[in-house]
Amino acid sequence: MQHAHPAAHAPEHETTTGLDHRKLLMWAFLGSDCLLFGALISTYMIYRGRSLAGPFPNGPEGVFDIPFTSVSAFVLLMSSLTMVLALAASQRGHIRGMRVWLIATALLGTVFLGGQFFEFTAFVAEGLTPATNVFGTSFFTLTGFHGAHVTLGVIILLSLVVVSLRGGLPKEESLTVEIAGLYWHFVDIVWIVIFTLVYLIPAPLPPHAG
């Protein structure tokens, strides 16, 4: 039994856990990215209510427009639905459907980014910049990093569409779409956390302000 070296060892694409290498890598990356957002969100929470001067998130000098941001949050959440539909189409070998849903997902993501751009411009017009106070500092950094993640996601989705148009991404490679989807859903989930903690729960006003 010491010499048991079967000539027919496992085929090379089989893995110890049964998970594809790339999928495992994506899960590890998302775990790591949790800590990135964890540190950014913690910074925001620590600085809540500690700005020395306005504008503040809410209250009389508040800049947040909750209905507007709720709509853009809804748009981003809907993009998770279209992402699921893209993967389903890919797994069924429905290539055109996959392209349509991938483009739809990228489009919804772009609409969200447009909303964020509008929001940033509006805040700056109301006198809130990253330099104004610690609210501006931590708000723009946190949501900016989330926006950068969405942007990267849009680029990945559109790249998949291009690959597919050039004859790539057949049914057998739907795993690639699945992995891109993991990333996309993660970015959506992070937005749910940010939207709740930053927008929906009102920050206490500093004692001397208003």
Add this chain to the structure above:
Amino acid sequence: MATITGSMVGVLRRPTSHYGVWSWMTTVDHKRIGVLYGVTSFIFFLIGGVEALVLRLQLAFPDGKVVDPEVFNQLFTMHATTMVFLVIMPLSAAFFNFLIPLQIGARDVAFPRLNAFSYWVFVAGGVFINSSFLFGGAPNAGWFGYANLTSRAFNAGSGVDFWALGLLGLGTASLAASFNFIVTILNMRAPGMTMMRMPLFTWMTLVVAFLLIFAMPIIAVALIQLELDRSPLATNFFNPANGGDPILWQHLFWLFGHPEVYILILPAMGIVSEVLPTFARKPLFGYPAVVFAGVFIGFMGWGVWAHHMFTVGLGPVANSVFAVTTMFIAVPTGIKIFNWIATLWGGSLKFTTAMLFSIGFISMFIIGGLSGLTHASPPTDYQQQDTYYIVAHFHYVLFGGSILALFSGFYFWWPKGTGKLLDEGLGKLNFWLMIIGMNLTFGPMHILGLNGMPRRIYTYPSGMGWEFWNLIETAGSLVIALSVLVFIINVVRTSRNGKEAGPDPWDGRTLEWSIPSPPPEYNFATVPVVQGRDAFWIEKYGLHGGEGAHHAAPPSHTAGSGNGDGHAIHMPQGSYLPMVTAFGQTLMLAGVIFGYWLSGVGLVIMLGGVYAWCSEPVSD
């Protein structure tokens, strides 16, 4: 092998040569990348060592005039930054790269090109940080760069920017390597290699990789916040005048920094856990206990960071909690030490150089661990904070711990990597000089620290009672330098006329000893089937018996035996793209200092590299 793209269409002309400089620069072979990591970080070891020698010469006598205070600040900052990020971490990575696939019976890592990318980002980051000496001064705010020492108002030069951006780049290297090793270890084990049969070094690599992927984003956020504060955006993260809190930096830094301590020591513990059983000719005592102690350290390492901040004034509750967790984390380390000693107990010990370094590790690490326990208690820490006592402590764990273990690893695996044995006579000289030198250098720091000598002072007046021990320390540092010189002589001499090692010079226990030295490109002609822990030992001597109880089987995974001579094995081809991508990323970071146009150029190069990479087949 991992197929990164399914397409088999050649896009770029691929490097095909197996010899010459280009074959090394485009290599994706984990063993070659391991060698590159080792050589590069050894060069940084020499640079960081010279910096330390200058510091010691300045402090040898009272009122030293070797360097001025500003240069002194730059030197101690760069000494620490270099030794932590450019020496111990990448030297550990050299061992990860070279050994992990060999120890788990794999032909390569999961993502060979990602591995090459990680190396090139590391090289570029190291050169980038050190280039600050040429561009108006190196970083000078200490290796933990406390706010506000780093703010634009108090530190106008670009040294801090080099430091922050360089560390961001190096963080990418660590992340890429860690993702790779997590996937490789979880996903590419040979048949029969269950988790609890993995060699200890592989286990510790896995724990370190997880620590890295969770710790690196935290320091990345802190460094980005620092750079945003210093940028034209002028954010207020660490600016108290506008509501910012410098203590936030300390929390973020040490929330990364304490896991980092275990990132530095766990690979060393893995190396020692391989060397001791081999030369005691016994299995590692309490294997599961050592594994779980390592995993437990990986979890507990996240709950002790504020012991670096006892004197900040977090209050008695926070200080007490962190004092308790800090004392508690000594327990798993103690478990490991007792298991190592029990491994030696009753073994037929062979005192090779590798064994001596490992035993040296245990002894010195115990000293460092015990002095660490003394400042786990806030009242005593109040006395020791910012004195040379702290410097003594972390040099006993980082030099006496990590560096001694890494040298043990050099002597142990050198024959596997080169096919030649290092000279044992010179090796023992190397060991004794190093251990005497380090005790002369770092031992008296305990006394000086308790006598009140602060760390980071560039000189001291005479009459403080510090002259004698400072002079001894400087003499000791020269002995360490001599020991490193002996090592270099050993390497040069044995590379010319060293003894042939053969596949298994130490009667090894793990799979890397079952293949030729140096291993062929494909590692294993036949993928091994693992019967238990110490897989190769079982293969040689049987599952239950001692020596000779069963067949003394010849090494069976060597080329030429079994069913393959390796010609049919398909290995991934070299690639330029990891280097191109790493270059682009570094330009992007450098642009923050030299002008944003350069960042733009870097971004274009990096994106181009990534796209070409994604469409490049693993091999033509």
